[in-house]
Amino acid sequence: MKISLWNSRTGRKETFTPLQPERVRMYVCGPTVYDRAHIGNARPVVVFDLLFSLLRHQYGQQQVVYVRNITDIDDKINARALELNNSLGASLLDTIRSITDETIDWFHEDMAALGVLPPTHEPRATDYVREMVDMIGELLARRHAYVREGHVLFDTRSYPEYGSLARRSPRDMRAGARVEVAPYKTSELDFVLWKPSDDTLPGWESPWGRGRPGWHIECSAMSSRLLGTSFDIHGGGSDLLFPHHENEAAQSACAHPEAEFARLWMHNGMIRVNGQKMSKSLENFLTVRQLLEQGIAGETIRLVLLGTHYRQQLDWTDRRVEEARSILGEWRHITAGIDESDRNCHREVLEQLADDLNTPGAISVLHRLAADGSAAELKASAVFMGLLGDDLSDQLRKSVMEVMRLRDQARNQRNFDLSDRIRNQLGDVGIIVRDSKAGSRYHFQPVGARDAQMIAIDTTLGELTRMAKVGMQH
């Protein structure tokens, strides 16, 4: 199967061919860990998770190396640590470590709820400072960087290709720049590779004094260490194209002139909320955790994210969430009790995904499988896309069957008051019961965070069993 992907560097859809036939290498910019992940952070994670699955399907489970970094050196993290430290009195680095450790745990929890698989490597910037220092040294030696007032800056004028990734010329960019230019920069486009840290900030020793790396060098150092100086795909949000990715590409090209760095660049579109840009001031910043706590299932969030092509801007609305929930409910109903383990993802679904990750197209194939009653194929394909994965444990399933049996008795006795209460309460915790002449059936539908739902189901089943037994005696 041919895989085509849109390359933002060339502005064209290209047939994907890995540099090494048996080893596909992908790097995606991961989160800066200072707060809960919002749906904008989640989008690239979900999109490239799906691409990861597709590539592994095509090239082999062990043949794809996927690196998604964690930025744990950042001034926002420092600011939060300083704030906390004033009340705790702990050492700054310890505080930073505990903040970032906790935030990383949150991130993993939230992404797992969205059905995201772990990447092959998840490097933390703090573990690669040595590599960054080496790379900065290399750039200085090759005269692509200069030292000024304790800072090391990349000299954009030393690299004529600067701007080629984002396809814009340095001259045009100056016209409307809103940036206040630091006085030590030779050119306003130059950017920091290393900056000095005072005693209130985390720092590492370097030939240029105690300091910390700039953001862009983090990704360059981690990717070249884990993937090599040339690799296949580099992904991230479209807002990173300039300056972050442009700078990464420039640094890497100048430090390793023999290599080509990333061959294919992919950028996902931004998320808006009810037609507005997400921002703290508008109070429309939606975190994955908030949505889960509102009872929106992870797979519902995932389906909303995949319902729009990844390059397109996506407007997050309650209506779309409701639509996704409704679709998943139907698919859950169709696939209840179906064992799909001997099936693979449907060929046409794969073909849609292979066409620059056409997820809306793939979803429409899923709809057709649902309409045709191909339950096992629907489930296998949905699972491939990270949907319909979670199910009840065998133990809970048994308890549900017992309650369903008691409810049948109640219905046979025309005790509709009792049977309706059971149906409603089960429905509240995500066990959806439908009655027909052929008998009653149920299906499981995830609601919010899985752990909380499982506890709620367990409790409700216990209550209903007691209630049914008592109710039946009268």
Place this chain on the structure above:
RNA sequence: GGCGAGUUGGCGGAAUGGUUACGCAACGGAUUGCAAAUCCGUCCUACACCGGUUCGAAUCCGGUACUCGCCUCCA
């Protein structure tokens, strides 16, 4: 100001020259202990606007309007 993306039925959203995609919602009817589902029907021949190419255009070309993103260490 520069660069880029986009504008498809009530909503979401595919489809790069030639069959009413598809989904969700809403409304009416059938069915049902009730709910949901199901079935039939309706909104539904939709593609921002103007012009061109073509036997034929949502799709190609030219222009216009509008929306959005980036040019700030934002996913």
